Each structure stands twice: as structure tokens, then as C-alpha cells.
Amino acid sequence: MLNYIWFGMIVLSVICAFFNGRLEALSTAVMEGSQQAVELSFSLLGSMCAWLGFLKIAEKSGLTELMASAFSPVIDRLFPEYKKEKAIKGKICMNLAANFLGLGNAATPLGLSAMEAMAKKNREEGPTRGMILFVVLNTASIQLLPINMAVMRKACGSLAPFAVLPEIWVTSLASLLVCVLFCKFLERGKGPWNK
């Protein structure tokens, strides 16, 4: 899938730039893009190390397991195949909690660690239902207080930076519900992800 998307993005950009006369801008974009990626990796490296370090402490002390059992009613329903995998459930919990609290920097490292743990258990060629649902949840937003957005609005002169909070809650909840229902519907059908 990503093969096609990546191919499409690049080929269409080249064709489009050719007809728009933006080929020069495109060649700088290639160089800048790869440079930006390295910068991004380095900033990610920092937050990865820091957060995985703290995650290890939380795991060793039993804190993640405590969280996993506290959120079991929700997690077990979303990820039934990992019902008995306390370590994986703990990592999933930590990622979802970081997302909920709006700690984007923490959510990615914690989520990657959960993905690696799920991949280790998986013997199939493709991802499991749980892995798919987990990634889809991470593409939706489940943030309680969108602080960044409020800060942006305030910086641009908004008189009520938090006025759109109910709208954001309703919209993100609706989008999240659509994602989960779609995944759960497909999980029922026949497919290689159900092996």
C-alpha cells in the first residue's frame, strides 16, 4: 500500500511541477526534504530515548501493569487478542494516555514501543487486527485539552481561545467512532488479518 502511495505522491509531484514550471523549486525540495528528515529523526531520537527510559521505569515498578488493569474494560474490548498480554496492554495504555493528555512527543515513542512488542508476538506476514486498530487510533485525535491549538488561537488575537472546545470534542469523538466502528466491522469479515 505505502509503495503505491509513495510512488503516486512523487510521480504526480514531478508531473505537476513540470506543467507548473516549478521544477527548480522541486529539486530544492528534494534536498531540503531529506535534510529536514534527518533533523526530525534527531529530535525524535531525543524524545525516544527520554520517553522509553521513563517507560522502562514505569514498567519495572509495575505502574504500567497497574494502568493496564485499571483500563482493562476499554482495552480488552478494543484489543481482545491481547487480553492476557499484560506488557503489551501496558504499553498500549501508556500511548493512549499520552495522546489523551496531549503529550505528542511522548505518544510516538510509547506507541512505537507498543508496536514493536505486538510485532514480536505476531507470526503472520501482515499486521494483526490489534496493530491496525492501534495505528488507526493514533491517526485520530483523542486529546482532552488541545493546548497547542488554544495557544495558536490566542497568539493570533482570539478573544476566547478555548471557545471551540466542545466542537473539538464532538468532532474528534465522531471521527474516532467512525475509525473504531469501521475497523471493528472489518474485523468480523474474512481476511488475512483474522488468522
Place this chain on the structure above:
Amino acid sequence: MEQIGAAALPAILGAILLFGFCRGVPVFDTFLMGAKEGVASAIKLLPTLIGLVLAVTMVRESGLLELLCEAAAPVTEALGISPEIVPLALLRPISGSGSSAYTMSLFHTFGPDSETGKIASVLSASTETTFYAITVYFGVCRYKKLYYTVPAALLGDMAAVVGSVLTVRWMGL
């Protein structure tokens, strides 16, 4: 409100550390063990990120986005979505920094408390950078097939576009 955001991170770190320390975990040694795993994961991600960011900057610089907006115009007009929101809806799933910059420009043009400004706020805040999450999350475990991941995620993004327009029109103002 902003103070809550600023306090959340130190409070959580403090709680994790304190809990571990009280339980007799050798906190610094354990931290280092975890951090070491972070290095490996981050290095593993570098090629994925280069491929992704490269493609995203190319799409942005080539004018492909404007072309797609024009192509989508009849559909979005029929749905009552204003033309200024369409680029944001297309940009949001592929580029976090790009969509933030575009939201800022909408705030400057229309004002953050206008209808367009509010829709932009709701849309940006109720979705994540979909393609970044998918490539990065599947980048660490290298699966070729993603099955229904992309359709599910995009369906959620579409729901957010429709939801942001509807909620701002019905709930606010």
C-alpha cells in the same frame, strides 16, 4: 489553562519516577536501559522518515495540492465547505507543520474567531498527521501489507472535516 499544559509533563515524569523509586527500582540504570532501546528504534526509523518527508515536501512544492483543491472544488462546494478549508483538509493528514502554518494564515486573514477560523481550529485539533503516524508506526515493524489501515484512517479524517463544519455551524456562533 496553559499552566495546566505546562504542568502536566513534569507532574507525570515526577509521578513515574517517584513510584519507581518507592518500589525500589534502580531508576537511573533502568532509565538508561530503556533509553538504549530508543536509539535503535530511532535509527531504524531514519530511512522511513527520509522517504516520507521527501515525498511530502515534493507534493507541497510542486503545486499538486492546489491542483487537487481545484479538482475537489465541485464536491466540497456541494457539501457547503468553504474553499479556504479544502487545502487544510488535504494538508492536515500529510504534514503537521504545513497545516499549522496554513491554519495560522487563515487566522491572520479571517481572524481566529470567524467561522472559517473556528472551522480551521476544530479541524486541525481533531485529527492527527495520518500519513506520518502510519508510515512511522509501520516503519518500525516493516509490514508490506497494511490491509484496511489507510481507508480506516482516511475515513476518520473525512468524518473530522464534515464534523468540524457541522459542529461550528450548529453549536457555536
